[in-house]
Amino acid sequence: MKDIARDLGIAVITVSKVMRNKDDVSEVTRNRVLERVKELNYTPNLAARALVTGRSNLVGLVVPDLLHTFFAEIAKSLSNALLRKDYHLIVATSDEDPELEERTVNRLLGRKLDALIVASACTTSQMFKRIQDQGLPLVLIDRSFHGLNTNYVGADDEMIGALATKHLIEIGCKRIAHLRGPETSAGIGRLKGYLKTLAKHKMKPRPGYVFAPGTVDVHSTESGTDLTKRLLALNPRPDGIFTYNDPMAIGAIDAILDAGLRVPEDIAVVGSGNLYYDAKLRIPLSSIDQHTEQIGERAARLTLSLLESKTRPRNKVVIIQPELVVRASTDRTHANRRGLRG
Numbered sequence: 439m440k441d442i443a444r445d446l447g448i449a450v451i452t453v454s455k456v457m458r459n460k461d462d463v464s465e466v467t468r469n470r471v472l473e474r475v476k477e478l479n480y481t482p483n484l485a486a487r488a489l490v491t492g493r494s495n496l497v498g499l500v501v502p503d504l505l506h507t508f509f510a511e512i513a514k515s516l517s518n519a520l521l522r523k524d525y526h527l528i529v530a531t532s533d534e535d536p537e538l539e540e541r542t543v544n545r546l547l548g549r550k551l552d553a554l555i556v557a558s559a560c561t562t563s564q565m566f567k568r569i570q571d572q573g574l575p576l577v578l579i580d581r582s583f584h585g586l587n588t589n590y591v592g593a594d595d596e597m598i599g600a601l602a603t604k605h606l607i608e609i610g611c612k613r614i615a616h617l618r619g620p621e622t623s624a625g626i627g628r629l630k631g632y633l634k635t636l637a638k639h640k641m642k643p644r645p646g647y648v649f650a651p652g653t654v655d656v657h658s659t660e661s662g663t664d665l666t667k668r669l670l671a672l673n674p675r676p677d678g679i680f681t682y683n684d685p686m687a688i689g690a691i692d693a694i695l696d697a698g699l700r701v702p703e704d705i706a707v708v709g710s711g712n713l714y715y716d717a718k719l720r721i722p723l724s725s726i727d728q729h730t731e732q733i734g735e736r737a738a739r740l741t742l743s744l745l746e747s748k749t750r751p752r753n754k755v756v757i758i759q760p761e762l763v764v765r766a767s768t769d770r771t772h773a774n775r776r777g778l779r780g
Contacts, residue, residue: 439453441478442471442480445474448467448471452467452471453471456468456471457471457475458524460524494550495524495526496525496528496549496550496552497516497520497526497527497528497552497554497555497741498530498543498547498549498551498553498554498555499516499527499528499529499554500530500531500532500539500546500554500555500556500557500558501513501529501532501556501557502532502533502557503531503533503534504531506685507713507715508683508711508728508730509557511713511714511730511734512579512580512733512734512737513734514734515730515733515734515735516734516738519739519742520738520742523742525742525745528549534559534620535559536559536560539556539558539560540560540565543565547569551574553575553577553744553745554569554574554575554576554577556579558578558581558583558622559581559620561621561622563583563585563586566583566588570588573750575589575744575745576588577590577591577737577740577744578590578591578592579592579733580624580733581622581623581624583623587753588753589740589744589753589755590754590756591733591756591758592623592757592758593733593758593759593760594759594760595623595626595627596627596628596634597631597759597760598627598631598710598726598760599616599627599628599633599634599680600631600635601631601726601760601761601762602628602632602708603631603632603635603636603680605762605764606706606768609702609768610677611676611678613674613675614632614636614643614678614679614680615643615647615648615649615678615679615680616628616648616649616679616682617651617666617680617681617686618632618648618682620650624682625650625682628682629648632680644672644676646668646669646672647669647676649665649668649669651665658685658689659688659692660689661689662681662687662689662690662692663690663692663693664689665686665689666679666689666694670693670694676705677705678705678706679705679707680709681707681709682710683709683710683711684709684711684712684716684723684725685709686709687707687708687709688719688723691719691721691723691767701721701766701767702766702767702769702770703770706767707724707767707768708723708762708767709723709724709725710725710726710760711726711728712725712726712727712728712730712763713725717765721767722766723766724762724764724765724766724767724769725763725765726760726761726762727760727761727762728758728760729758729760737756
């Protein structure tokens with residue numbers, strides 16, 4: 439940086455600001471510096487910078503799975519928001535395994551992160567209490583822990599279960615099954631919303647109508663198919679299915695169609711997540727929109743506020759309200775009109 443500053447006749451701090459993407463440098467000067475950086479093939483020594491500043495400008499993100507695009511979409515939104523402030527995201531997955539998650543978190547902490555964001559597969563909060571006690575900025579997303587006072591961003595899971603179940607009741611479903619999630623706040627909350635809404639309408643789940651797979655986000659589509667086959671063997675079989683996430687719903691629809699049944703006429707299906715491809719499926723999927731982009735953006739904003747604060751701020755909880763998006767997998771009115779035309 440000293441060589442570049444001398445060559446261009448500017449201060450070293452100005453070169454440093456350009457390298458850190460600060461906005462208080464003129465475009466002319468910025469372009470001159472970047473051109474000289476390119477000519478010299480110069481790459482800043484981030485480890486050395488971290489020793490001087492005490493900041494690595496790295497934020498860790500641990501999620502159960504990146505094949506499930508719900509978490510991939512959150513990661514993208516997070517990364518974009520953090521990059522605008524020159525923070526870089528390191529992403530790791532736990533494969534829905536609490537032991538692997540703890541090892542992964544410890545490895546990331548060894549890289550001297552400035553902050554950590556986690557969608558946890560754990561059922562206890564001990565690891566996160568320890569992290570908070572060490573003073574590292576921590577934000578949980580999508581999954582929280584009862585009794586743990588920490589920063590959290592996620593959708594209202596009980597409302598997700600309520601919206602999905604109410605919708606199935608309103609389109610005429612009498613026997614509603616639920617392919618539920620893991621023993622995390624998200625899985626528990628959606629189950630609670632499902633049960634409360636059934637009770638509110640003087641209904642209750644029949645024996646065998648609630649299934650919980652061993653893992654959810656890692657093998658969701660396969661779980662949805664396998665569990666739905668078991669539902670179809672029941673007598674009477676369900677006429678509506680609410681699934682914990684959209685990949686499970688896709689697997690459920692595959693099993694229903696393979697059995698020679700119709701969606702939504704015989705069995706209506708609603709998922710959760712409203713993933714970008716839901717409208718493009720062979721039977722477009724009704725889903726509860728958890729607003730993944732908002733989760734990522736709000737988590738990034740909260741993380742940056744923790745990093746920029748000179749004192750430790752009070753923990754903040756951000757609950758995002760979900761919305762029902764109706765498509766062909768539950769649109770019985772449109773399906774009936776199509777049947778009449780046929």
